[in-house]
Amino acid sequence: MLLKENERIDDLEINGFRIIQNPSSFCFGMDAVLLANFASSKKNFRVADLGTGTGIIPLVMAAKGKGKEFVAFEIIPEMADMASRSGKLNGIEEHFHVINMDIRDIIPNPDISQESNKTGKNKTDNSDAGFSDMIKKGTFDFVTSNPPYIKVDSGLHNPSSSLNVARHEISVTLRDIIQAAAYLLKDKGSFAMVHKPFRLPEIITELKATGLEPKRLRLVQPKAGKEPSTILIEAVKGGGEFLRIEPTLVIYDDDGNYTEDVLEIYGKL
Amino acid sequence: MLLKENERIDDLEINGFRIIQNPSSFCFGMDAVLLANFASSKKNFRVADLGTGTGIIPLVMAAKGKGKEFVAFEIIPEMADMASRSGKLNGIEEHFHVINMDIRDIIPNPDISQESNKTGKNKTDNSDAGFSDMIKKGTFDFVTSNPPYIKVDSGLHNPSSSLNVARHEISVTLRDIIQAAAYLLKDKGSFAMVHKPFRLPEIITELKATGLEPKRLRLVQPKAGKEPSTILIEAVKGGGEFLRIEPTLVIYDDDGNYTEDVLEIYGKL
Numbered sequence: 001m002l003l004k005e006n007e008r009i010d011d012l013e014i015n016g017f018r019i020i021q022n023p024s025s026f027c028f029g030m031d032a033v034l035l036a037n038f039a040s041s042k043k044n045f046r047v048a049d050l051g052t053g054t055g056i057i058p059l060v061m062a063a064k065g066k067g068k069e070f071v072a073f074e075i076i077p078e079m080a081d082m083a084s085r086s087g088k089l090n091g092i093e094e095h096f097h098v099i100n101m102d103i104r105d106i107i108p109n110p111d112i113s114q115e116s117n118k119t120g121k122n123k124t125d126n127s128d129a130g131f132s133d134m135i136k137k138g139t140f141d142f143v144t145s146n147p148p149y150i151k152v153d154s155g156l157h158n159p160s161s162s163l164n165v166a167r168h169e170i171s172v173t174l175r176d177i178i179q180a181a182a183y184l185l186k187d188k189g190s191f192a193m194v195h196k197p198f199r200l201p202e203i204i205t206e207l208k209a210t211g212l213e214p215k216r217l218r219l220v221q222p223k224a225g226k227e228p229s230t231i232l233i234e235a236v237k238g239g240g241e242f243l244r245i246e247p248t249l250v251i252y253d254d255d256g257n258y259t260e261d262v263l264e265i266y267g268k269l
Numbered sequence: 270m271l272l273k274e275n276e277r278i279d280d281l282e283i284n285g286f287r288i289i290q291n292p293s294s295f296c297f298g299m300d301a302v303l304l305a306n307f308a309s310s311k312k313n314f315r316v317a318d319l320g321t322g323t324g325i326i327p328l329v330m331a332a333k334g335k336g337k338e339f340v341a342f343e344i345i346p347e348m349a350d351m352a353s354r355s356g357k358l359n360g361i362e363e364h365f366h367v368i369n370m371d372i373r374d375i376i377p378n379p380d381i382s383q384e385s386n387k388t389g390k391n392k393t394d395n396s397d398a399g400f401s402d403m404i405k406k407g408t409f410d411f412v413t414s415n416p417p418y419i420k421v422d423s424g425l426h427n428p429s430s431s432l433n434v435a436r437h438e439i440s441v442t443l444r445d446i447i448q449a450a451a452y453l454l455k456d457k458g459s460f461a462m463v464h465k466p467f468r469l470p471e472i473i474t475e476l477k478a479t480g481l482e483p484k485r486l487r488l489v490q491p492k493a494g495k496e497p498s499t500i501l502i503e504a505v506k507g508g509g510e511f512l513r514i515e516p517t518l519v520i521y522d523d524d525g526n527y528t529e530d531v532l533e534i535y536g537k538l
Contacts, residue, residue, distance in 0.1 A: 197514035201483045204473045214470045219488065225516050225530075245466035245488060245497050248517040261494075 002085045009089065014267050017063035020086045021054050025162040028056035031230055032146045035194040036060035037265045038218060038232040044068050045141035048184050050103050050177050051075070053166055055083030057144050062092055067142065071134050072098045073106070075171050076162055097134060103172045106135055106180040135184065143181040143191045147174065174199070175206050182210040185237045192234040200231055213239035218246040224254070271354045278358065283536050286332035289355045290323055294431040297325035300499055301415045304463040305329035306534045307487060307501040313337050314410035317453050319372050319446050320344070322435055324352030326413050331361055336411065340403050341367045342375070344440050345431055366403060372441045375404055375449040404453065412450040412460045416443065443468070444475050451479040454506045461503040469500055482508035487515040493523070
C-alpha cells in the first residue's frame with residue numbers, strides 16, 4: 001500500500017528502520033549516512049533537513065535517536081511523497097514531517113506581507129497541515145543538508161530530472177541553503193552539512209558571513225594516502241571562533257574492506 | 270668564526286646544508302620542515318619568508334632547489350643575524366638575504382611619503398645594503414610563513430622573549446602576515462603557510478579577503494585516527510575558486526616509527 005511503481009523498501013539496518021526508494025530516480029549514498037552519523041544532534045532536538053530527497057538523513061538520525069521532531073524539506077513532489085511514506089512505514093509520522101517546498105521560500109520574501117506568505121501560497125504540503133508554524137524563524141535546534149555539490153555552468157542535460165536536481169545547484173545554491181539554515185536555527189543551534197573538498201573555502205566564507213561559525217570539520221578519504229572525497233562540517237549560530245578538525249575518516253583499508261570506523265557507523269561492530 | 274656564544278651548527282641532512290641555532294633561545298621544529306616540503310615553489314622563483322627565525326624554511330627550500338633568490342624577514346636582531354650567518358655558512362649569501370625588520374612595515378605606511386619610506390627609516394638591515402629594492406610590491410613569485418600560532422589575550426609572561434615572539438601574536442597578527450604576503454606577491458604568485466587546525470576558518474576568510482585564493486590544503490596528523498595537529502595551506506593571488514585537499518599526512522605509524530611519507534620528506538627513503 002505504501003509502495004508505488006518501481007519503488008522498493010530497503011532495510012537501513014539501524015534499529016529496524018527502513019526506507020522507500022526508487023532505483024530508477026535516485027537512491028541515497030554513503031554521504032548521507034556519514035552526515036547523519038557526524039551530526040551532533042541530541043535526542044530532544046527539533047531538526048530540519050534541507051533537500052531531504054528520500055528522507056535518508058532524518059530517517060537515520062531518527063533511527064539513532066538524534067532528534068525528537070524532524071521537519072524535512074524537499075522540492076520534488078514525488079521525492080517528498082516518498083520520504084513522507086517512509087516516515088509512516090517506520091511509524092514515526094507524528095514526529096517526521098515532510099514539506100514539499102522550495103528551500104528558497106523558507107525565508108519570507110520581503111516583498112510579500114508576512115500574512116500572505118503564511119498562507120503558504122505557491123507551496124504544496126504533502127503531509128502536514130499548518131506547516132507554516134513549523135518554519136518559524138529561530139525555532140530549530142539542528143539543521144542538516146546534503147546539498148547538490150556541483151555549480152551549474154556547463155554541459156547539463158535534462159536539468160529537471162530528480163538526479164540532476166539532487167546533484168547540481170539547479171534549484172538552490174550553497175548560499176541559499178546556508179541562509180535558510182541560519183534562518184531556521186535558534187541562537188547556538190547547529191548546522192551540519194556534507195560537501196565536496198574543493199568547495200571548502202566558499203563554504204567557510206558563506207557560513208561565517210551568515211553568522212554560522214565552523215566548529216567541527218572531518219575529511220573523508222576513500223583510503224589512507226588518497227585525497228579526501230568528501231567533507232563533513234558543523235557550524236554553530238553565533239558560536240565563537242574555534243574549529244576542531246577531527247581525525248580523517250578512512251573508508252577502506254589496504255585490503256579494500258571497510259575500516260572499523262565505517263563498520264561502527266554502519267552498526268556492524 | 271660564524272658561531273657566537275651558546276650557538277651550535279646542525280646538519281639539515283639535505284644536500285649538505287647546515288643551520289646555526291641557539292638551543293637556549295629557539296630551535297626549529299618539524300612544522301617548518303613540513304612547510305618547506307609542502308611549498309610548490311620552483312627553482313627559478315624569488316621567495317620571501319615572513320618571520321624566518323633561524324631561516325630554517327628558506328634554508329631547506331634552498332637545499333631542495335625550491336627557489337633562486339630568498340629574502341627572509343625577521344624582527345628579532347639576534348635571530349636575523351643568525352639566519353644571515355647560516356646563509357654564509359652554506360655559501361649562498363648572494364642569493365639569501367635576511368632583513369631585520371617588522372613585517373608590519375613591509376606595506377608602506379600611507380602617512381609617510383613613498384620616498385621617506387624607501388630610505389628604510391627605523392629599519393635595520395643586518396646583511397644587505399639597499400634592501401628596500403627587495404621589498405617592492407608585487408615582485409615575489411612565492412611567499413612562505415610559519416607564523417606565531419597563538420592569539421595574545423591571556424597569561425603571557427615575558428612577552429619579549431624570542432620564544433614568545435615566535436609562538437604568540439605579539440609583533441604580528443595573522444592578518445598582518447597575510448596582507449604582507451599579498452603585497453609582496455606578483456599576480457598568480459603563491460603564499461604557503463603552516464598553522465594550527467583550530468584557526469582554519471579565520472585563515473581562509475583572511476586569505477580570501479586579501480585576494481589570496483586557497484588552492485591546496487593538507488592536514489598533518491600525529492597518527493592515523495588522531496586529530497590533526499597542524500595544517501599546511503597554499504593560496505594563489507588572484508586564483509580561481511577550487512581547493513585541492515591533499516591526502517592527510519600521518520607522522521607516526523602504529524609502532525611509533527616515522528611513516529614512509531615523513532621519511533621521504535626527511536630524505537631518508
